[in-house]
Amino acid sequence: xxxxxxxxxxxxxxxxxxxxxxxxxxxxxxxxxxxxxxxxxxxxxxxxxxxxxxxxxxxxxxxxxxxxxxxxxxxxxxxxxxxxxxxxxxxxxxxxxxxxxxxxxxxxxxxxxxxxxxxxxxxxxxxxxxxxxxxxxxxxxxxxxxxxxxxxxxxxxxxxxxxxxxxxxxxxxxxxxxxxxxxxxxxxxxxxxxxxxxxxxxxxxxxxxxxxxxxxxxxxxxxxxxxxxxxxxxxxxxxxxxxxxxxxxxxxxxxxxxxxxxxxxxxxxxxxxxxxxxxxxxxxxxxxxxxxxxxxxxxxxxxxxxxxxxxxxxxxxxxxxxxxxxxxxxxxxxxxxxxx
Ligand code: KG4
Numbered sequence: 202x203x204x205x206x207x208x209x210x211x212x213x214x215x216x217x218x219x220x221x222x223x224x225x226x227x228x229x230x231x232x233x234x235x236x237x238x239x240x241x242x243x244x245x246x247x248x249x250x251x252x253x254x255x256x257x258x259x260x261x262x263x264x265x266x267x268x269x270x271x272x273x274x275x276x277x278x279x280x281x282x283x284x285x286x287x288x289x290x291x292x293x294x295x296x297x298x299x300x301x302x303x304x305x306x307x308x309x310x311x312x313x314x315x316x317x318x319x320x321x322x323x324x325x326x327x328x329x330x331x332x333x334x335x336x337x338x339x340x341x342x343x344x345x346x347x348x349x350x351x352x353x354x355x356x357x358x359x360x361x362x363x364x365x366x367x368x369x370x371x372x373x374x375x376x377x378x379x380x381x382x383x384x385x386x387x388x389x390x391x392x393x394x395x396x397x398x399x400x401x402x403x404x405x406x407x408x409x410x411x412x413x414x415x416x417x418x419x420x421x422x423x424x425x426x427x428x429x430x431x432x433x434x435x436x437x438x439x440x441x442x443x444x445x446x447x448x449x450x451x452x453x454x455x456x457x458x459x460x461x462x463x464x465x466x467x468x469x470x471x472x473x474x475x476x477x478x479x480x481x482x483x484x485x486x487x488x489x490x491x492x493x494x495x496x497x498x499x500x501x502x503x504x505x506x507x508x509x510x511x512x513x514x515x516x517x518x519x520x521x522x523x524x525x526x527x528x529x530x531x532x533x534x535x536x537x538x539x540x541x
Pocket of ligand 1 (some may be wrong): 206213219238343344345368369372381384385386387390433476477478479480481506507509
C-alpha cells in the first residue's frame, strides 16, 4: 500500500514542510526567520507571526517539489512540542485544518524523537546507512542535551540530560558575550577552525552520572571575558579564533566524556548524534576519533536533516502511521514535552 505524508515543523524559528512517499523524502522546504538576528535570540511573538506568513507558501512549495497535490496526501504529521507555544500553534492549527478539510488522519510528533529518527531518512538523492537497535543518541540542540538509549523507532529511554542549560544555549550565549550575532553556534564553529583549542582553559562541571551542566561554563566564560576586556578592550577581537576554538573544545569534551561513559555502562557501540549542535565540526571529529578508538559505529545526520526540519517530522509520522497512531482534532500543542 502506498502512503504519502505531509510533515509540518514550526516549533521555534524555522517554518518547514516536507512530503514523504513510502518512506522516502521527496521534499523538505525550510524558511528561516532572519528577523531575530538583531535581537540576540528568538523573539517568540515575531516567530509566530513569521510562521503565519510562511506556512502556506512553504507547504505549497513542498507539495510542488514532490509533485503531489493536496488531494493525494494520506496523513498530516505535525510537531506537537516541545517548543515555543505561539510557534507550535501555527503548525498545529494548519495541520488540523488540512486534515479536517481532506478528511485524513492527524499524527502528533515529539520534536525530540523526530531529531533522532532523522537517522532513518532516505531521500530521492540517497539512501543512507541507518543505525540498528539498540543505539545511543546524543541529542544536542538549542534546548536539549540528552543521552538516549534508542530501543526501537518509537521506544526511547533518556539516561542522561542537562540539569540546566543546553549545549546549543552555551554556544549561543557565549557567542553573544563575544559580540557575535544569533545563532552563535555555527560562527563559533567557523572561527574555531582557525584557532588553538588549548589557548584558554574554561571550567568544567562535576556532575554525577550521565547528566550534563553548562551554566557554570557560561558564567565562567562571561567573567573571564569581562576581566580580560578590562585589561585590554580589544581582547575579544584579537583572540576571537582562539576563544572560539577553546570554548568549542571544552563543550565537545564535556559532551563526549559522558557519551563514552554511557557506551561503557550500556555496552552499546553504535552512537548517533542529533539536533542542531550535531552540525558542529569539532563534535563530529571527536565522535569519529572515539569511533576509531572504541570500535564504535557512528552516525552523523545530513546537514539538511540535523537542524529543525519537517523531513524528520514526516519520517516519524510515517512510523506512527504504520502503527495507526493517530490523534483527534482536540489535540493541543505542548511547550514542554519529553521523550517517553
Ligand atoms: O535543533 P536546532 O536547529 O533547534 C532547536 O534548538 O531545536 O538547534 C539549534 C542550535 C542553536 O543553538 C545553534 O547555535 C546550534 O544548534 N548550532 C550549532 C551549529 N549549528 C547549529 N552549534 C555549534 N556548531 C554548529 N555548527
